[in-house]
Amino acid sequence: MTAFDTSQKLTHTLWRGLGLALCGAALITLGAKLQVPFWPVPMTLHTLAVFFIAASVGPRMAAAAMASYLAMGAMGVPVFSGTPERGIGLAYMMGPTGGYLLGFLLAAPLISVLAQGRGWLGRALAMLVGLIVVYAAGLAWLANFVPASKLLATGVAPFVPGDLVKIAIASGLATGLTRLKERA
Template identity: 65%
Template sequence: MAFLDPSLTRPAALWRGLGIALCGAALITLGAKVQIPFWPVPMTLHTLAIFFVAAALGPRLGFAAMSAYLAAGAMGLPVFSNSPARGIGLAYLAGPTGGYLAGYLVSTLVVGWLSRNRGWVAQAFAMLAGLGVVYALGLLWLAAFVPVSGLIAAGLTPFILGDLVKIVLATGLVTGLARLKGRAQ
């Protein structure tokens, strides 16, 4: 946990980590709520926020942030994309996008671990690996709602271009943050 000041006491470090994770969860919520007109479907900044948080905070705090986000949603807070219109709480998690949300949780570990102390190319590949996890779990879950013949058309094709753009943006943001952090020290 290099981000923590070694002079902090253990309780202070835990509180600081909790605060950072909650800020990460708030950023993920904001990303889920922002919709941008895009082709072929409107795009949220959900993936961008999750991958940025995972790469910037690392696997532990990235996972904690995503867990806090999912816990808030499970409790009925309207943090998810298109909620409350498409449902809230556990009903939303059990719906067609539940597998993607689980994939995001696992991907925070993948992205956070693979992108630690690495350059922008490695971070981009870490995010691609994380995206693979998201799509694998998402499509597996979606198969319970969509016929297998239409699975790729419903759960991957409309989103892949936007997700690749978000990976480029997230990589740029993490790289820029690292440069700013390097100048500040």
């Protein structure tokens, strides 16, 4: 292999990685923008998108997709749930949901590592571990905005039913995608 071939392969790999990270960020954005009526609170598909990506790609790509999403949001691109057309960037990230966003960044590569080579149940358990990371980071930050006595009732309890449904769906989608890859 010549130096030119090596350079060309590296360039292809970098462009492919960038494309996958941006596609992942776009999917996360779509998930954040889609709201589904649910009880006790309406839910977005943000968690589903992050967890599906994390269980479907390697840990570096999962982290890159989430980091790309956060970078776009920090620059004011309206990627976050509930943001206006012109996004509000870092101000949104420093608000009550900022810890959950950090939790997604931490959970994505962890889920990816734990889900590799697993079936539906193994992926779902990996996502459950990731959800605990998201909730822990989210609650730690939310404590700056909500009294401790109301923290769990505000930051976790209303979201658990929807998040469990999203984990089941994301695990099923990731398992199906893996089967398709194996057949190809």
